[in-house]
Amino acid sequence: MSARAAGPGRAPGAPLVGVLALALLAGCSEPPAVEGWTPPGWHDHAGVRLAASDTDTAAALNDLGFIRMRIRNDAAGYQARYVQIAGAGEFNKRVDAMIRAPLAQLSFTPEAFPSGSGLADRGCLPGSAGWDADRVLTDPATGPANATGTAITCEVIAAFGSIVGVTMRTVTGTAGTVTADQKTTLYADVAGGTVTDAAAFWKPDAASDVWTRTVEQLRRQAGGLSSAPIAPPSDEQTALAAQALADVRERDDGTATITLPPGIASPELAGLGLDQTTAATSIEADSDLLAGWQTDAAAALENQRNTPFAGLPAWNASLPVDCSLHTCVAVTYDDGPGPYTKDLLKTLLAAQAGATFFMQGKNITGNTDIVRAVAADGHDIGSHTMTHPDLTKVGPDKDRAEVVGCADLIAGITGEPVTFFRPPYGAVNDAVLAAIGKPAILWSIDTNDWQGPGRAALIQRSVPVSKPGDIILFHDTHRDSVTAASDVMAGLQDRGFTPVTLTQLFGGKIPPGKVTRR
Structure with a gap:
């Protein structure tokens, strides 16, 4: 008997195979469910996990x-x-x-x-x-x-x-x-x-280990299932991790966030379609892992981490300022000390602004505490004579008595020599300079505050017209000059100026003779 030909697209015996398969399936039962079971996930590897960036500080x-x-x-x-x-x-x-x-x-x-x-x-x-x-x-x-x-x-x-x-x-x-x-x-x-x-603070192999563990986390995030070791980083890749170790944000609980810059690349990541990272990548590291990366120098510092901060020394006007680098201007105040000088000192401290005070001997009596306060805050003090005469009209002996007498009075209170003076009314000539033997400090900007033009005018007469190296004249015996000081200092700083003492303006070497600006 001849065999019957199979129909198109159907193999001989196919119906029998299908029947057998159905029979086998019918004989299988569904395994019982296990209550509370979930598929296992990746465990954090040795105390490292990807984290949100934590580079903003308070x-x-x-x-x-x-x-x-x-x-x-x-x-x-x-x-x-x-x-x-x-x-x-x-x-x-x-x-x-x-x-x-x-x-x-x-x-x-x-x-x-x-x-x-x-x-x-x-x-x-x-x-x-x-x-x-x-x-x-x-x-x-x-x-x-x-x-x-x-x-x-x-x-x-x-x-x-x-x-x-x-x-x-x-x-x-x-x-x-x-x-x-x-x-x-x-x-x-x-x-x-x-x-x-x-x-x-970091051992020699810390950067490469940080990089390797970061790549492991990125591989998992990208869907990689391999647990094969990561290939060692190149010098360029190690440098990325070293840069991250320059800015580690540690917390009081001993953990830390380490943020690597963009550009992380490895063969393992490339195989998953990630040629290199285009944004910063942060990992969170546990305290034990950090301790393994850190040197003894870091451990010594960590001993203080949970200790309240002791504070910083206060700003002082005498601290160095390089006026070849900073845009300096010298703000000066004449005729004090007076009833508003203490308020002015508070303003200058808040603004971190140095100033120079030209004091009159007749106003120092009864105000020695203010003189000491000005000196203690680091501001310069110059002589403005004992009684405010026109020095060009009183002769050399009187000139010396007025200027040097005031200078000696100030030095006796502060313990510091007074090395320059301001002639009242700006009146000075060669005879006065010869008699005194100290630099005569004039000004390049006169606010004419003695005319009482008001706070707004005082600001306009000083802030927008100042140039690098200027010396500005105010009087701390006028209320408006003192109440305007906060806006004057803020306005000058807004323009990029650093208000300094005369000593700072001239780098510690005030030139001889008549001085109007740097």
Whole structure:
């Protein structure tokens, strides 16, 4: 008997296979459900997990008493925000070197800007250490003119015990093209006077381990199921992790957030379709893992972490200011001390603004406490004679008695010599200069406040017309001059000026003869 041909598309015996399959399925029963069971997930690997970025620090850390500084120079393509600490010489020296380094090959002349430039906002900027580098260059709060050149910013990241931590960041390039991005975190011990670079807190293999563990977490996030070891990082990739270790945000519970910049790349990630990261990547590390990465220097610092912050020394007007770098102006006050001088000192302290007081001997009697307070705050004091005569009309003996007598009176109260004077009415000639033998300080801007023009006029006569190196004349015996001081200082700082003492204006060497400006 001949075999029957199979129909198109159907194999011989197919009905029998289907019947058998159905029979087998019918004989299978569904396994019982296990109550509360869920599929296993990835466990955190050795105390590391991906985390949200944690680079913003409390703005309150900026208000601990730092000396707030800012320099903008459009001709040089440069802007720097930074802080200093009264009495912390080593910390200030390290920061000063960082802000000067980009200027080494540039011709630099301090600049002032129009009112409304916003430059009174000074010191560190919360969050800026963690910004995208392009934002540091392009944001007017930090970047150079036209987003081309060098931007230096800082962020206060820690304050505990006698320790403060400040991250300094220097970004160079143009908008969309960053050529360099360098972070350095300095921990200053304000009690011991020492400063330690955060790089000293990490063992040599810490950066590569941070990178490897970060790539493991990214591989899992991208859907990779492999647990094969990650290939070692290149030097370039290790450098990304080292940069992250310069800005670690530790918490009181011992954990920390470590944020790596964009650009993480590895063969494992490329195999999952991720050539390199385009945004910052943060991981959270547990305390035990951190301890394994850290050196003994870090452990010594950690012993203070849960101790309340001891505070910073107060700002003082005598602290160094380099007027070849900063845009300086000297604000001076004549005829005191008077009933408003103490209020003026409070204003100057709040503004971190230095000033020079030319005092009259007849007003010092009964006000020696004010003289001491002016000196204690670091402001300059000059002689304004005993009784305010026109020195060109009284002869050399009377000149000396008036000027030197007042200078000796001030020195006897403060313990510091008085090295310059201001002639009443600005009246001075060669005979007076020869008789006194000290520099005669005049002014380049006279507000004529003695005419009583009102606060608004005093501001207009000083703030918008000032130029770098000017000497401005006020009197602290006039109420409006003192009540306007807050707006005057804020207005000058808004334009980029740093109000300084005469000693600072001239770098400690006031020239001889008649002086009207720097």
